[in-house]
Amino acid sequence: MAVADFNQIRRSEHLPARIAAQIGKEISEGRIAPGEKLPTEHLLSKTFGVSRSVVREAIAQMRNEGLVETRQGVGAFATDTQHRHSIRIEQDNLADRGSFRSLFQLRLPLEIEAAGLAAVHHTADDLAKLDETLGRMSGADKWTDEGIVADLAFHRQVAAATQNEYFLMFLGFVAERIHLAINAARETAVLEEIVEITIAEHVAIRDAIATGDPVKARDAMRRHLIGAADRVDLKVDVF
Structure with a gap:
């Protein structure tokens, strides 16, 4: 690939x-x-x-x-x-590969922990909203920008399912900038392959959260994030 x-x-x-x-x-x-x-x-x-x-x-x-x-x-x-929040990262700043890698590195602990908390604290409504975003990701528009919108909405909903507003605030902010990686992966790989892999990873996260097992949910999110980094040739530190 x-x-x-x-x-x-x-x-x-x-x-x-x-x-x-x-x-x-x-x-x-x-x-x-x-x-x-x-x-x-x-x-x-x-x-x-x-x-x-x-x-x-x-x-x-x-x-x-x-x-x-x-x-x-x-x-x-x-x-x-x-x-207004003092934290702000302009998109142009992320044109630097080192800055972009640093932001992606920050994403790992936040999203992995969010998945674990979502497994413990999610509600039936949270699962329904995750299913709704997955439906949009895998629907007729999955090859378009609408698929990316749904992808970001999925990650925001995982953050919301933690029932911790600060996860939603910070991960929502980070996710909006990570869309650059999604675009890049789609542009440089076989689109059908990259989209289907991404959907499968998100389904695995949703299913792990639904089990209520935080370890499974964290593992599913970790696998997705490592895969996402690999797809744009970002080498992140994972321990």
Whole structure:
């Protein structure tokens, strides 16, 4: 299997991140005022010419960065600057291979631990949401950017299943930047092969979480992350 050239990672574009950057700029430069409600998902999807699921991922990214807050059943609102997170990694910074590897290395302990906690603390609703994202990953759009959106949503849902909001906050932030690796792997390998392998790894994680066994869940997540790193020729330290 061919591995990714890092320049291809830099060239890869991801719709949610691109949309989040555009809306985020409007917020940061004051054209969307603090407390102002963002347009609806439906209107944003029409404006950008993308699906609503792509818009939801963009809003989730902005929420992870503290640019917006969401209110159930109401919508997303721009936050006040004093409430925004100080942590921020621009996509261009990850064009450096060393920086990208460091971020991926951080992902390992966080996601492995999240999988274990999800096995212990998940609810029936959490499993249903994992199944929903898996359905999107393996459906008709699995070859498209929609498949990547579903992939990221799966990892966010694992974080949510820990019942620890800080896992959701930090892993949501990291996952949005790891999409570069997903794009790169898809571009440099046989697409059918890479997608089916990735889906199988996610199914294994879901099934391990469902057993309630944290050791199985951690092992399944570890195997997936090591495989994901290998697919973009990243050598990470695993102990």
